[in-house]
Amino acid sequence: MFESLKKKFSRTSDKLEEELIEEAQEENNLEEESGKKFSFFSFGRKDKKEEEDSKSDVAEIPQEVESIQETDTSDDETSDDKDEKSGFWSFGKKSSDNKEEPQEEESAEEIQEEEESAEEIQEEEEPKKSHFWSRNKEEDTEESEDADEKTEEKKSRFWSRNKDNDSSEENDEDEEPSGMFSFITAKTISEKHLEDILWELEMGLLEGDVAMEVASAVVDSVKDDLVGRKIKRSNDITEYTYNALRNAVAEIIDIPGKSMTEMIEAKKAQGEPLVVMFVGINGTGKTTTIGKLANYYLKKGYTPVIAAADTFRAGAIEQVNYHADKVGVKLIKHQKGSDPAAVAFDAVEHAKAQGKELVLIDTAGRMQTNTNLMDEMKKIKRVAKPDLVVFVGDALTGNDATQQASKFNEAIDLDGVILTKADADSKGGASLSIGYVIKKPILFLGMGQGYDDIKEYDADWMLNQLFSESGEEVNINEA
Template sequence: MFGFLKDKLKGVLSKFTKKVEEEAPEEKVAVEKSVVPPEKPVEKKVEKQVKKVEAEKPKPVKKVERKPEPRVERPKVEVAPEVPKVEVQVPKVVEKPVEKGFFAKLKDAVVGESKPEVKVEQPVEEKGFFQKITETITTKRISAEKFDELFWDLELALLENNVAVEVIEKIKSDLKSQLVDKPIPRGQIDETIANSLHKSIEDLFGIPGIDLLEKARQKKPFVICFVGVNGSGKTTSIAKVAKYLQNNGLSVVLAAADTFRAAAIDQLQLHADKLGVKLIRQDYGSDPAAVAFDAIKHAEANRKDVVLIDTAGRLHSNTNLMDEMKKIMRVAKPDLKIFVGESITGNDCVEQAKQFNAAVGIDGIILAKADVDEKGGAAISVSYVTQKPILFLGIGQEYEDLQEFDKERLLASIGL
């Protein structure tokens, strides 16, 4: 799923990073860092070094104590005046890392020896609890002109993967505000650009989601109407949603309000039989609004939880059929209007969702056939363009193949 887009983004980001590293001018920036004064750490190190010296050279230490070995009467406190002598030797011990223990060597191998600690040895004026040291960092800075030139490759990749123009403009604006004329530390260019792109795409899904199960339990019967163009996968998606609701303890009634397409009623009857749910139907050519009305009345009489209304597929440009749909909405008064679109149709799917939203005011989106969509443009764009949440992704032909939409999973699938 979305493999082609993932590969394209990976290639473009790599190229983007390489060009920034090669062509963007370098700058030396002095950065001030707040650090804890070195006095306390030094005292600890002194104590540790004294202990090491005592452990490694027990004989000289005994000589310092002079004669009797068991004489504990004199606490070591009296040797305290001699500590300054030890302190004088400590810097030499720090400069020559004599014998490091196993864990010290392991730490150095994994983490690397910290150079800023060496700088702390320099005399620094005390400024309260924290002190400041300066460190020179090499950074890259991207100009607005250079950014436009570099973004062109990314823009082409997004267009090639059916990402909507509105979304591309939003991504460009976000990246520009985060990267242009901002010092980017050398060695962190790839990470900075990838993080900026991740945040920009993540913000596309900022619309609050809909908890279908919670809403369905708040009202009985809860009426959902499905809309979309011909062949978008509405009928199969309705069957999957019915199964999803059944799995969560809710009873369902189906309404065959697609009285226009040949075999549409028979197809839905087949799903109803397999799922063991009631289908309310009339003859072909009947008024679809009447079918929806009958289904709601049946659900009220039999205390069913949810009514799922299938409608005829229609193009948004067909005025008569769109008027018919508006009539269904007036009669059925659905609690939720869900647009079902084919993920693989890319920008067409986004445009259809916009038009249906303008005509009847959709509440949420199901993207069918997402499992065979290698580009992912519709999944990235449709929610941002319509300002409606994606509820589910259709990822197969089985009833269980309905995946609740998760933006983190989508971002991971495109490598971000």
């Protein structure tokens, strides 16, 4: 999801770093530093990794200690136990074992020849010994240099896990293979450094179907956050830019509002059903979304009822009837061409009489410029008195969905938004803009074609999608 926006955010960080490093080179204010350069998206994983690392450190340190204890214990074994070990270990010990006396029949020359032969074989086999035994014997000065280096490397990887600035970890997955730089005298980010970069960001957001006012809000927020920042290392540039962009987007997408589930519970306490009316243009997936919501709340233990108030479009009643049958909920319908407001009214009365908690009213799709159909929509609202009027928009249409929502909001005063096909949205313009522009919350996101492919909107989840690397999207069932 949102691959286009992710690339634009990352490019903003890279451009600012290039700008500052180039200026520092001209000022002779740059030096290469040991360590690795962090990628833009690595900062989004730091919180998770720190928590995981702290747990793994606690788990692994006792294992290291245990292995050392086992090694120490092995040194105290009796000579009988040692003799039971493989011939490899016992073979080279003849020269150092004072407990074994040479046989009286052997001459001194024969004994010396046997000892020299044993030492030569021991030298040939020494590198094959396990690192486990060799790394804990500090007094063993005959161990090969290769074994020492490998053992030291293993130890350093284990103990350096808690050192924030340790540059010896070669395989850190959060780091880029490029070098890191530091400034001899700290650099201060000024408006001059950001002028071209933020203009490019704003153009990129507009190309991604982000609304003009949203793009301007993001750029202004990033500018206020970065100007005046003092930079000592190149990694600081990446981190500050990442945080500035993330904070700007967080303010844009987090529109306060109650969830539909909370409203159902509030109405249930009053002995009334929650009445939800769905509006939008043709082809956005409005009727399918109603089927998904009926299934969603049925699984939560509520009893929905659907009103087939789209009485104009050919096949509309059959379509919503198909979804109601598949999900297993009651459908209230009239003949084609009947008054849609009457259908909505009957559905509400049925829910009250049967003690059902949720009424979902399907209305005819209409363009925001069709005055007659917009007036009819207002009539349905007056008769059914819905608690929520929800606009259903197609995320793939980008800025068009935002403009449509604005027109519907002006005509009927929307209470929330549902975006369909969000899983296939690479640009993210509608998801980023629509709630901010009409000042109404996004309630649900359509994430696929199945009845279970819908999730309640969560601003933190959305933020993680926008600032995660490719392929790290969170599964809707795990969110």
